[in-house]
Amino acid sequence: MGKLKVCGGNTLRGSLRVQGAKNSVLPILAASILVRGESLLRNCPNLKDVDAAIAILRYLGCQVTRDEGDVHIDSAAIVRRDIPDELMREMRSSVIFLGAILGRCGEAVLSMPGGCELGPRPINLHLDALRVLGAEIEEHGGNIICRAERLVGASVHLASPSVGATENAMLAAVSAVGETIITNAAREPEIVDLQNFLKAAGARIHGAGTPTITIQGGGMMRPVTHRIMPDRIVAATYLSAVAFAGGRLELEDIVPGHVTAVTDALRAAGCEITVREDNLQLVSTGRLRAISPVMTGPYPGFPTDAQPCLLTACVKSKGTTVFMENIFQNRYRYVEELRRMGADIKLEGRVAVVTGVERLTGAAVSAADLRGGAALVVAALGAAGETVISEAEHIDRGYDGIAETLGALGADVERTDDV
Numbered sequence: 001m002g003k004l005k006v007c008g009g010n011t012l013r014g015s016l017r018v019q020g021a022k023n024s025v026l027p028i029l030a031a032s033i034l035v036r037g038e039s040l041l042r043n044c045p046n047l048k049d050v051d052a053a054i055a056i057l058r059y060l061g062c063q064v065t066r067d068e069g070d071v072h073i074d075s076a077a078i079v080r081r082d083i084p085d086e087l088m089r090e091m092r093s094s095v096i097f098l099g100a101i102l103g104r105c106g107e108a109v110l111s112m113p114g115g116c117e118l119g120p121r122p123i124n125l126h127l128d129a130l131r132v133l134g135a136e137i138e139e140h141g142g143n144i145i146c147r148a149e150r151l152v153g154a155s156v157h158l159a160s161p162s163v164g165a166t167e168n169a170m171l172a173a174v175s176a177v178g179e180t181i182i183t184n185a186a187r188e189p190e191i192v193d194l195q196n197f198l199k200a201a202g203a204r205i206h207g208a209g210t211p212t213i214t215i216q217g218g219g220m221m222r223p224v225t226h227r228i229m230p231d232r233i234v235a236a237t238y239l240s241a242v243a244f245a246g247g248r249l250e251l252e253d254i255v256p257g258h259v260t261a262v263t264d265a266l267r268a269a270g271c272e273i274t275v276r277e278d279n280l281q282l283v284s285t286g287r288l289r290a291i292s293p294v295m296t297g298p299y300p301g302f303p304t305d306a307q308p309c310l311l312t313a314c315v316k317s318k319g320t321t322v323f324m325e326n327i328f329q330n331r332y333r334y335v336e337e338l339r340r341m342g343a344d345i346k347l348e349g350r351v352a353v354v355t356g357v358e359r360l361t362g363a364a365v366s367a368a369d370l371r372g373g374a375a376l377v378v379a380a381l382g383a384a385g386e387t388v389i390s391e392a393e394h395i396d397r398g399y400d401g402i403a404e405t406l407g408a409l410g411a412d413v414e415r416t417d418d419v
């Protein structure tokens with residue numbers, strides 16, 4: 001089991017280039033199945049979830065090679081249309097392959113992704129969208145079997161703006177005959193990145209980033225080169241870390257507009273933030289003040305994935321801050337670990353009330369999920385003494401070289417896998 005050992009208290013200083021976005025590269029890897037030929041993806045982060053998606057592509061018959069941040073996929077020959085259970089279990093978001101395999105092969109067989117660390121993860125909205133496009137879906141023995149001799153464009157209204165359901169509907173619709181209009185679509189920047197990839201490959205699609213996406217399906221997808229957008233949640237994590245530990249951070253190669261909800265909150269907490277075109281600077285004394293209630297919501301609302309790190313940045317602030325988690329049921333599992341370090345946090349259902357304390361003290365804690373694990377790293381950086389975070393492999397699912405990145409900023413972080 002992986003561990004991270006952090007000695008807190010160092011001021012953090014420096015600049016870093018933000019990695020490519022996990023939640024953008026995963027659906028785009030799935031989308032590469034629709035290209036009859038080569039896709040070259042640039043700026044791909046080196047993450048466990050990316051390894052899992054590549055393992056699925058190889059199983060399906062794609063030739064995949066990697067060279068640093070470049071991933072080449074040749075999808076000329078797809079020989080399978082199922083994803084075995086062990087590959088599905090590696091990564092919950094493998095359900096994103098459903099629309100793409102169905103579109104390419106006319107049939108897709110996946111095992112049910114089931115729940116995950118964040119609570120139940122239903123896929124009803126994904127399946128409803130595919131049904132509207134003409135898929136017949138059977139669920140038995142823990143498998144989902146999706147078939148469509150011909151997908152036909154249609155009006156797909158999502159009951160709520162699910163990111164994954166929007167992506168699945170887009171991927172199936174580019175292969176459908178005729179026009180699809182997706183309404184109440186998710187507006188996350190990762191949806192726009194997926195649209196940019198599909199467009200570059202010849203798809204006729206517009207509207208991503210708004211609630212209505214229009215797709216003229218049926219065209220052939222041609223070879224494409226695409227650069228993955230920067231990861232806004234990784235940016236939010238490092239901003240929160242420096243806000244909490246104190247210091248100065250320059251983030252390069254980001255889209256500042258993608259993190260406005262986070263920078264607005266950090267500014268209100270007392271950080272100085274300067275925004276330039278693709279660059280953002282934060283200066284913090286490490287002594288923050290409480291802020292107005294933070295409520296997570298679909299983009300452009302406050303991102304649920306940034307909630308654990310921002311909440312952690314508030315645990316030593318002057319006053320009380322209220323958080324309300326509106327997306328996932330089990331987003332507060334890291335709170336118990338923060339309490340072990342001395343934080344004062346009251347939980348009631350989806351609400352967390354954080355009252356600032358004078359200091360946090362290092363402790364032995366455990367990462368229960370990806371973003372909760374990142375929050376423990378943030379906490380450890382601003383705590384007195386040593387923190388050992390076990391089950392750190394959760395963190396590796398989303399952060400490319402977190403120990404090295406923080407080390408370059410002056411933090412004392414060490415990977416101690418065999419402790």
Ligand code: EPU
Binds near residue numbers: 022123127162327
């Ligand atoms: N939902 C349903 N039915 C569905 C789909 C979703 O009820 O068919 C519910 C979910 O249970 C949840 C809410 O709708 O309560 C939002 O889920 P959504 O489908 O938008 O999320 P997702 O596509 O499963 C992606 C990210 C998550 C991120 C969420 C919200 C990827 C691979 N994952 O998940 O990222 O938290 O959007 O922004 O894009 C992470 O990176 O740590 C992570 C969990």
